[in-house]
Amino acid sequence: MSGEVVVVGAGPVGLLLALELVRDGVQPVVLEALPQPSNLPKANGIVGRAVPVLHSRGLYRALTGRRRPRPAPRFMYGGFAVDLRRLRDNPVYVLPVPQRRLEAVLAERLASAGVAVRRGHTFSGLSQDSSGVAVTVDGPSGSYSLRCDYLVGCDGAHSAVRKAAGIGFPGAVDDAVVSRSAHVVLPKGAVSSLTARLRAPGGPYRPYLFHRTPGGVFSFARFPGAPHLVTTLEWDASVDDSVPMTVGELRASLARVLGADLAVEPPSGTGPHVLRRAVARHSRIADSYQAGRVLLAGDAAHVVSGIGGPGLNLGILDAVDLAGRLAGGGPLDGYDQARRGPAELVLAHAAEQSALLGPGAEVEARRSSFAASLATEAGLRRVAEAIAGG
Template identity: 50%
Template sequence: MSFDVVISGGGPNGLMVACELALAGVRPVVLEQRTAPTDEQRANGMVGQVVRLFERRGLLGRLTGNAAPPTPAPQFMFAAFPLPLHQLADNPVCTVMVPQRKIEAMLDARAAELGVEVRRGHAVSGLTQKDDAVVVAVDGPDGSYEMEARYLVGADGGKSTTRKLAGIGFPGVTNDRTVARTAHVTVPPEYRDAVTGGLRVPGYGVIRPFLHHRTERGLIAYAPFPDGRTLLSVNTFDLPEGDEPFSIAELQDALAHVLGVQVPLGPPAGDGPHLLRRLSGGQTRVAERYREGRVLLVGDAAHVHSAIGGPGLNLGLQDAVNLAWKLAATVQGWAPDGLLDTYETERRPAGERVTMHTQAQSVLIGPGPQVTALRTLFGELLEKPAVLQQIADLIAGADIRYGSSPASPLAGRFVPDLGPATHSGRPLLVDSTGTLCSVAAPWSDRVDVVTVPVDGATALLVRPDCYVAWASEETTPDAETLRASLTQWFGAPR
């Protein structure tokens, strides 16, 4: 069987690309070096626009177990500042607290439903580009082989083999000062605060749950999850890791270093998987380019940054959906000139904003009284509603706007909820006026026309990634601007 697209990497980003391609009628294959899904604890959930994106695709209920739409989080954090998001009239920060392995398992099942082949134990080892294809060398459990496809997508993480083989540089900075120590633990019952659910430390106070807590010597995150497991993370700035294997005793010493008070910690109870991890340093890097010929990068292969605030899945999964529909259009032959290049022009700014704000947060949680003074000033700024709104939009990725249009504030923005209409992943013309069907008829092979009420607009042209390409507030929308937008994004009419 021949494939249109080879995807290197079977994590959430690679699987999302595969699902979106298959939904669009393109044949992908996923090559994943791991022989089985990992039990390693990575992200603890999803934050921001990606939650709404999953809801738009009809996937959110598979993670939450119910059909309820996402609700904004009443509070969140930024650089260890608690954010009272409930004060905002338009709170964009939605969260779903599920481990990354569950997200990956759901996407793996979805890919199987869509007929995607996932080859586990297979890894890309080489590539050769031709004018109309890319030849991919693969190391598999039964030996090496080659396969040819129209495109190769690198979704193989921060150390991406695909990126290196394509000759794409990965400039950025390395931070050698920090050590992050994280483990599942137990704490004595008397150390659990009955009011907040946080960690009550005699002689110190209460460390609130699911929020970062900063002192001038480090950062603490205490997370008692509903499944009974308790995750404790301690980041230190000038306490290097020891020579011995990481242990809960070392985590306890690091916690005492940051708090100045001893807290007894025990091994985790119950069934695993349990996390016991120590990471030194950190990287902030963005690929020199997201595309080299027929090779494209998504997720950590294109950008790495601090995990502060959990922006990784929000960024990477939206990369995947943005790329997939444009790649599908190119494979199927209806993409207008330059469409595939808009993947980088749209998603690079999103990646650069995430690396910017995670670096800023790293400064604001740093050690020393000078940083404490800076935090005092920043805390005063956060009391202003406009600043709180800007930070919330930044965290959620809701400040991203693709292009601009004077016709409507919705243009270039993430689409309001249209119900099941967006489940198909097809371009949509939402027409509440009944006057636009004939305008869109020449694109009926690739654009569906639906009638769904939308606040603030009489008509919308919606891209498959759920961003608005064109919008009108007029009782009789302008047909010419709609035709221009249809041609710009979805190619020449039949």
């Protein structure tokens, strides 16, 4: 069995990479360990330059029903509401679509192009030489091998392809912040029907922003087809991570952050609903995006603990760049250099946002300086470019 390119991972990055390859006349084989598409809540949308790219492939209309994307008038950065209307060429675009919907549309397009995702087929090893890569796969009917020109790991932060290729994944771990997120039902009347703002101590609070308080940070938002999603961030908070997360735990955290109880309740129905806690935030970039004929894209190449969903934007742009090179549109050895710089910038911007949201009096001075910069055209442009990614 053989294929020109074997793609491991059928998330948005792997599916788009395969679709781009077909578009350029290259035949991919897509392997996915999960037997069925996951319905777990993940990203709620795409923010940045990936949105016009998807539009150019006819995907924006397929996902939204709208003809074309328009620049976002506002967005958030480090707890600031950034008014982007002052920019004549605003680079920030938003595509509010659940990740599972994006994956479904990409998979449908791929199937229409004659490529079926091999679900339940797990990558288990590789060996390569100057002419290609031998890939070992554990499938539903047993183990088998594939021979391909190139192997691409789009299999996430714990990438088995990256590990098999011997590529390191250095970075930093921030364990000073505990993050909690859950879909909840807010108390009746807590959100204004006119302004959509949350009535709570120190408020009212606008949705889709991260609000800094003396007790920490919180946000709330509502996306189509789901209850409100509430998130809290607390610094220096002890937690037993072996105990499962509950809505009650989020409610207690929210009380500490807001300074008063907000009687949130678990949502009804089967979901899927978000209910997660993170006690460590990883920021990592692979030592190299390429080892011979093995390449990485998306979270397999970089993990960003960022606010505003920069990771998916970054991975989609990885896929488009790499597909063009695999199809002969540019040197493969330039891929690492082309995509490493944007990943490093995203990590730097994520660190800046975290610093702007942190506790302490020294952060107030940092926020005042940032606000002054944001009032200038150059400062606003810098932040817009950071949000847009690359």
